[in-house]
Amino acid sequence: MKFARIIWANLFRKKVRLLLTIGSFAVALFLFVFLAVVRDAFNRGTDVAGADRLVVINRTSIINPIPLKYRDQILRIPGVKVITHNNWFGGTYIEEKNFFPQFVIDPENQRQVFPELIVPDNQWNAFVKDRVGAIAGAKLAERFHWKVGDRIPIKTSLYGGGAWEFNLDGIYHGKRPQDDETQFWFQWDYFEERVPQSFKGQIGWYVLRVDNPDDAPRIAKSIDDLFMNSPNETKTETESAFAAGWVKQFGNIQTLIISIGTVVFFTLLLVTGNTMAISVRERTAELAVFKAIGFSDRMILFFVLAEALTIALIGGGIGILLALAAIPGLATALNGLLPSIVLAPPMLFFGIAVAIVTGILSGILPGFGAMRLRVVNALRRV
Amino acid sequence: MVNVEGNGGPAGLIHVRDLDKTYRRGGEEIHVLQGLNLDVSPGEFVAFMGPSGSGKTTLLNLLGGLDVPTRGSITVAGDEITHMSSGKLTEWRARHVGFIFQMYNLIPVLTAFQNVELPLLLTKLSKSERRAHVETALSIVGLTDRMDHFPRQLSGGQEQRVTIARAIVSDPTFLLCDEPTGDLDRKSADEVMALLQELVAHHHKTVLMVTHDPLVAARAHITLHLEKGVLVEGSKLPHGVTAGGVA
Numbered sequence: 001m002k003f004a005r006i007i008w009a010n011l012f013r014k015k016v017r018l019l020l021t022i023g024s025f026a027v028a029l030f031l032f033v034f035l036a037v038v039r040d041a042f043n044r045g046t047d048v049a050g051a052d053r054l055v056v057i058n059r060t061s062i063i064n065p066i067p068l069k070y071r072d073q074i075l076r077i078p079g080v081k082v083i084t085h086n087n088w089f090g091g092t093y094i095e096e097k098n099f100f101p102q103f104v105i106d107p108e109n110q111r112q113v114f115p116e117l118i119v120p121d122n123q124w125n126a127f128v129k130d131r132v133g134a135i136a137g138a139k140l141a142e143r144f145h146w147k148v149g150d151r152i153p154i155k156t157s158l159y160g161g162g163a164w165e166f167n168l169d170g171i172y173h174g175k176r177p178q179d180d181e182t183q184f185w186f187q188w189d190y191f192e193e194r195v196p197q198s199f200k201g202q203i204g205w206y207v208l209r210v211d212n213p214d215d216a217p218r219i220a221k222s223i224d225d226l227f228m229n230s231p232n233e234t235k236t237e238t239e240s241a242f243a244a245g246w247v248k249q250f251g252n253i254q255t256l257i258i259s260i261g262t263v264v265f266f267t268l269l270l271v272t273g274n275t276m277a278i279s280v281r282e283r284t285a286e287l288a289v290f291k292a293i294g295f296s297d298r299m300i301l302f303f304v305l306a307e308a309l310t311i312a313l314i315g316g317g318i319g320i321l322l323a324l325a326a327i328p329g330l331a332t333a334l335n336g337l338l339p340s341i342v343l344a345p346p347m348l349f350f351g352i353a354v355a356i357v358t359g360i361l362s363g364i365l366p367g368f369g370a371m372r373l374r375v376v377n378a379l380r381r382v
Numbered sequence: 383m384v385n386v387e388g389n390g391g392p393a394g395l396i397h398v399r400d401l402d403k404t405y406r407r408g409g410e411e412i413h414v415l416q417g418l419n420l421d422v423s424p425g426e427f428v429a430f431m432g433p434s435g436s437g438k439t440t441l442l443n444l445l446g447g448l449d450v451p452t453r454g455s456i457t458v459a460g461d462e463i464t465h466m467s468s469g470k471l472t473e474w475r476a477r478h479v480g481f482i483f484q485m486y487n488l489i490p491v492l493t494a495f496q497n498v499e500l501p502l503l504l505t506k507l508s509k510s511e512r513r514a515h516v517e518t519a520l521s522i523v524g525l526t527d528r529m530d531h532f533p534r535q536l537s538g539g540q541e542q543r544v545t546i547a548r549a550i551v552s553d554p555t556f557l558l559c560d561e562p563t564g565d566l567d568r569k570s571a572d573e574v575m576a577l578l579q580e581l582v583a584h585h586h587k588t589v590l591m592v593t594h595d596p597l598v599a600a601r602a603h604i605t606l607h608l609e610k611g612v613l614v615e616g617s618k619l620p621h622g623v624t625a626g627g628v629a
Contacts, residue, residue, distance in 0.1 A: 009491040294476020
């Protein structure tokens with residue numbers, strides 16, 4: 001394009017300012033993408049939720065258990081296809097800092113309820129036969145360099161405390177990038193055998209699949225009605241509603257992240273807008289010359305917008321490269337503290353879109369100012 | 383032929399009739415130009431002189447379509463420009479006017495070649511055609527060997543010659559020069575004036591120039607003085623500024 005040289009030459013007019021602006025843009029966009037990724041991680045539960053899955057918890061709180069005997073009653077409700085149950089174990093591996101979610105599972109139905117989490121058949125069969133067997137998510141196994149056959153000690157202060165030892169019989173992978181691969185599963189029978197009497201026959205929550213997702217509201221109501229006025233009333237909701245409620249346990253993280261993200265965005269806008277405004281002001285006489293020799297107002301606007309957009313795309317590109325380089329490291333460092341952090345392609349497109357929008361917005365006001373410039377007045381200022 | 387009586391024939395290049403320009407400063411109206419008439423034929427070299435604030439630059443801006451008059455009309459090569467829209471005026475300027483400014487007003491981040499090429503970017507010429515035009519313009523002003531230099535690497539006289547090359551590269555109908563030697567030493571000023579004279583004599587350009595310097599004005603065919611908002615031929619002025627070439 002014959003005008004590219006003019007735009008490029010103007011960009012490099014003040015090299016230090018250009019570097020600082022691009023640097024500010026890159027850091028701010030990196031922060032923006034990181035915040036978006038963290039927010040996405042908190043929402044992951046909602047994203048991975050199956051449309052046909054319901055979660056049943058104790059109406060009082062999820063930390064209150066529900067009797068195992070409810071299972072058969074729930075299964076008899078028309079429309080319920082399959083049901084499994086889980087308990088939260090709350091242990092740590094070797095040191096307190098090595099925290100990750102451990103779930104007690106029902107091997108009989110786990111794979112039917114969560115078909116997206118894949119365990120090779122031979123590993124699953126070995127796990128089912130092994131009373132102290134365990135399955136780990138691929139990311140978890142990678143984090144601690146575990147391999148099938150390893151002996152894994154987990155300490156817990158719940159259920160009478162002490163160290164529990166497991167044989168790692170298998171490793172599961174998620175079908176989709178957003179699937180959580182940081183969980184640790186072990187068998188209900190082993191759990192039931194070791195816990196004190198007061199915990200026996202008590203599960204944390206049920207997860208069930210229904211034949212038709214459209215029936216989910218009716219089935220949820222039927223379950224809760226069934227146990228109404230019992231010592232353990234239930235609260236049944238879709239998996240996505242359950243996941244959203246879980247996120248709220250962390251406080252209003254969403255609002256916090258969105259607030260910080262908004263501040264970052266506007267700071268970005270002001271920094272770039274200010275740079276463009278100064279740059280245009282410095283070039284008043286030159287812009288007047290452009291107009292005098294026949295460049296139209298629209299062309300002048302185009303030059304300013306193109307410059308702003310170029311800064312934004314270069315800065316944004318560097319910011320996204322920073323995010324690509326740094327987020328896997330941050331994800332490892334924050335392992336267990338936050339849900340799995342993944343820089344998925346939509347986040348990259350989101351970052352590029354933010355860069356483009358910021359570039360255009362920051363160039364619009366100085367661009368319109370340049371457009372409206374009166375040649376006679378501008379030349380008089382020289 | 384240059385005429386300030388308002389009775390020039392239709393054959394001329396520029397016809398200005400009853401031109402008024404009034405500025406409003408605060409509550410006060412300042413009448414810079416009042417009923418000004420001017421006819422200029424192609425190939426003329428006209429110098430405008432007058433005290434500061436007499437309206438020389440205002441007249442130049444109006445003739446170049448950079449400003450609009452309060453009243454009256456300006457017709458250039460058959461185009462009545464006083465009622466053109468801003469967009470049309472911009473297109474008209476690109477086709478008909480070459481500007482030469484006192485402060486050169488080159489784009490500092492572009493080389494001499496790129497500065498001269500600017501007006502051609504608005505045309506449909508190919509890259510090789512643009513290059514040929516630019517090289518011709520730079521050879522006319524004697525700066526072929528400086529085409530890759532940035533303005534900061536050139537002397538004031540050379541910068542002004544690059545400005546002249548930029549003004550003539552698209553072969554405009556006429557050139558407007560606002561104090562073209564105002565920022566130059568005498569030697570450089572002589573070179574620039576010689577160049578303008580050559581453009582008129584050998585390339586048949588029409589040049590309208592504002593200047594404060596009687597020696598510079600003397601290089602034009604005719605000097606017109608702006609007095610109280612109207613033009614007066616130099617030869618008729620009481621203080622005896624010489625004007626050559628009055629037809």
